[in-house]
Amino acid sequence: MSALSGAASSTTAARCTARSSTMTGGRAYDIVVFGASGFTGQFVVEEVARAAAAAGEGQLCSGRLRWAVAGRSSEKLQAVLERAAERLGKAAPREEVGILFCDVSDAGSLAAMARQTRVVLNCVGPYRFFGEPVVEACVENGASCIDISGEPQFLEGMYLKYNERAAEKGVYVIGSCGFDSIPADMGVLYTRDKLKGTLTAVESFLTVKSGPEGLGVHDGTWKSAVYGLADEANLKKLRKQIGYAPFPVVGAKLKKRGFIFYSPEFKEYCITFMGSDGSVVKRTQRYLHTELQQTPVQYGAYVTVGGLGSVIKLMFLGMIFLLLVKFNCGRKLLTKYPEFFSGGCFSKKGPTQKQMDGTSFTMTFFGEGYSEGQDLQNGKPNVKICTEVKGPEPGYIATPIAMVQAALSLLEDAASLPKRGGVYSPGAAFSKTKLIDRLNKRGVEFSVISKPEV
Numbered sequence: 092m093s094a095l096s097g098a099a100s101s102t103t104a105a106r107c108t109a110r111s112s113t114m115t116g117g118r119a120y121d122i123v124v125f126g127a128s129g130f131t132g133q134f135v136v137e138e139v140a141r142a143a144a145a146a147g148e149g150q151l152c153s154g155r156l157r158w159a160v161a162g163r164s165s166e167k168l169q170a171v172l173e174r175a176a177e178r179l180g181k182a183a184p185r186e187e188v189g190i191l192f193c194d195v196s197d198a199g200s201l202a203a204m205a206r207q208t209r210v211v212l213n214c215v216g217p218y219r220f221f222g223e224p225v226v227e228a229c230v231e232n233g234a235s236c237i238d239i240s241g242e243p244q245f246l247e248g249m250y251l252k253y254n255e256r257a258a259e260k261g262v263y264v265i266g267s268c269g270f271d272s273i274p275a276d277m278g279v280l281y282t283r284d285k286l287k288g289t290l291t292a293v294e295s296f297l298t299v300k301s302g303p304e305g306l307g308v309h310d311g312t313w314k315s316a317v318y319g320l321a322d323e324a325n326l327k328k329l330r331k332q333i334g335y336a337p338f339p340v341v342g343a344k345l346k347k348r349g350f351i352f353y354s355p356e357f358k359e360y361c362i363t364f365m366g367s368d369g370s371v372v373k374r375t376q377r378y379l380h381t382e383l384q385q386t387p388v389q390y391g392a393y394v395t396v397g398g399l400g401s402v403i404k405l406m407f408l409g410m411i412f413l414l415l416v417k418f419n420c421g422r423k424l425l426t427k428y429p430e431f432f433s434g435g436c437f438s439k440k441g442p443t444q445k446q447m448d449g450t451s452f453t454m455t456f457f458g459e460g461y462s463e464g465q466d467l468q469n470g471k472p473n474v475k476i477c478t479e480v481k482g483p484e485p486g487y488i489a490t491p492i493a494m495v496q497a498a499l500s501l502l503e504d505a506a507s508l509p510k511r512g513g514v515y516s517p518g519a520a521f522s523k524t525k526l527i528d529r530l531n532k533r534g535v536e537f538s539v540i541s542k543p544e545v
Contacts, residue, residue: 118234119207120159120189122498125225126214127160128167130309130441131239131487135214136160137175138491140188142499144179159189161204195221201228210498213238217315218245218266219322226253226264235262235501235512239269239494241312241367242319244326247374250514251333261512265520267371268497269490274454274480274535275368276375276518277527279388281537282458282478289467290460290476291342292389296357297364299394299485302449307442308486310429316365317425320416338377338387342460342467345389351402356457357395360402364392375518382509386467408434442487450484455540475541482535489535496529497521 124139126132139158146156160168168190191207193200195215205211205228213225218240229236230253240246246266257264267273275295283290299306354361372390380387396405412432415421429437442450456479459472482489497517501508504524509515517526527537 118209120157121208121502122156122158122210122212123161123189123191123204123208124158124212124214125161125193125204128162128164128171129214130311131216131490132162132214133171133174134487135212135491135494136171137179138495139212140175140179142495157189159191159208161191161193163192163194165190165192195224198224198228201225202232205229205232205234208234210235210237210501212494212498216240216242216311217318218242219315219318223249223252230257230260230262230264233260233262236264237268237494237498237501238266239271239490240266240315241269241271242315243367243370244319244322244329246367246371246516247326247329247333250374251329254514258511258513263501263508263512263520264514265497265501265517266514267367268494268517270452270485270493271366272368272371273493273497273517273526273530274452274482274489275392276371276516277521277530278454278456278478278480278537279372279375279390280518280522281480281527282456282476283388285478285539286458286460286474286476288460288462288465288474289342289386290388290458291386291467291472292345292460293456293458294345294391294393295364295368296354296361296455296457297392297394298357298453298455300451300453301446304443304446304449306436306450307446308433308437309441310426310437310439312486313429313433313437314426317416317422320413321422335377336381338373339380340389341386342389343472345391348391348393351406354393354395359395359397360399361393361395362405364394366392368392371516372518374516375522378516378519379522404434408432442484447484447487451482452485452489453479453481455479477540478538479540480535480537492533492535493530496526496533496535499529500524500526 122139124132124135127136143156143158160171162168172188191204193204201224211225211229211234213236215221218238219242222238222240222245226236226249249264249266253264278295279293282293350363352361369390369392376387379385396402415425425432458476460474461467461472462474465473500521507523508520531537
């Protein structure tokens with residue numbers, strides 16, 4: 092039996108254990124995975140186990156990664172650890188893994204979890220329903236919190252309610268640290284850093300390729316989309332409460348594309364990306380401009396969809412979705428039958444391992460800007476660049492990689508984080524850290540496709 096399996100069979104000894112000789116700041120753990128037995132959580136557990144194994148081999152400056160899993164059922168948590176041990180083999184950690192009882196509806200258990208760790212990886216969604224109690228517990232009890240939310244209402248609501256308190260406590264609450272939206276947010280920063288001059292505008296195009304088994308997504312993502320689109324009006328009200336300053340446009344204004352258009356670069360039809368990437372990137376750029384006086388970058392996010400047949404199918408499903416999402420009974424139908432209404436893409440079972448193994452993503456960035464000495468306000472952009480972020484299946488392979496590497500950046504690159512704690516987007520928090528290097532080493536690769544052209 093591996094050390095990881097051994098940990099799963101000794102719940103009592105592992106639960107709430109405080110080993111004073113190895114504590115940092117009085118906390119027993121560096122990382123706790125909350126919601127570890129959920130569909131996404133199980134893959135995050137595997138990724139943390141890999142990071143712990145790497146730490147044991149001297150690949151982290153701390154030399155050791157102390158971690159635990161948390162959830163409502165010790166039996167399910169044990170099963171997740173046993174599954175991870177079987178799948179990882181040599182990568183299974185050598186240290187005992189803690190098992191903590193924690194329920195999102197029990198504030199006391201959330202507080203107890205937060206007091207024992209430096210960082211909580213929150214995998215319990217939809218976040219609009221279950222995210223805030225975790226954020227509140229972490230902020231009040233001095234733990235940083237990372238989630239993989241793609242829900243702008245939740246992300247920006249947490250900024251409004253907890254940014255100042257998190258700053259007072261010196262903790263970091265960093266949302267959207269999965270596929271939504273680390274590739275987009277960090278990809279824009281990577282493009283900026285590789286351009287010789289001043290980047291002023293970027294468009295990204297997401298392409299997801301699947302193998303013979305097709306594409307599969309768990310219905311948790313579907314539910315987030317259903318409830319998010321149903322509540323768009325409240326997002327506008329929320330942004331008025333925050334009081335965002337107008338986003339400054341530097342350089343030539345980026346032209347808006349139609350919702351559906353043909354791309355000669357990809358020889359496919361494309362649509363506007365409906366996820367959180369646009370709002371997350373805009374938050375980052377606003378922060379970098381107001382706090383660090385950096386030139387803000389305009390951003391447009393799109394996704395390739397294929398030929399005309401794919402467009403027709405997408406439009407048909409989209410119209411049904413947008414009609415049903417307006418009504419309570421329609422939302423119930425959408426969430427009850429995700430596979431039917433998504434054309435088979437989303438299901439309550441989630442993707443199979445074969446589907447995940449055969450799926451990959453590429454996000455291509457086309458950037459433009461001005462060479463040194465050029466007038467940013469009156470001249471035309473005179474330099475262009477194309478970069479790329481590519482990686483494995485986005486939802487359950489790339490997302491855990493991004494989430495765990497973000498946590499390691501939070502733990503290991505502390506001197507490069509913003510000086511004040513607070514509620515941040517990934518780019519705002521990690522712009523000066525080694526996160527991109529960490530992601531490259533784990534298979535989410537950033538590269539320049541065409542060098543800056545004048």
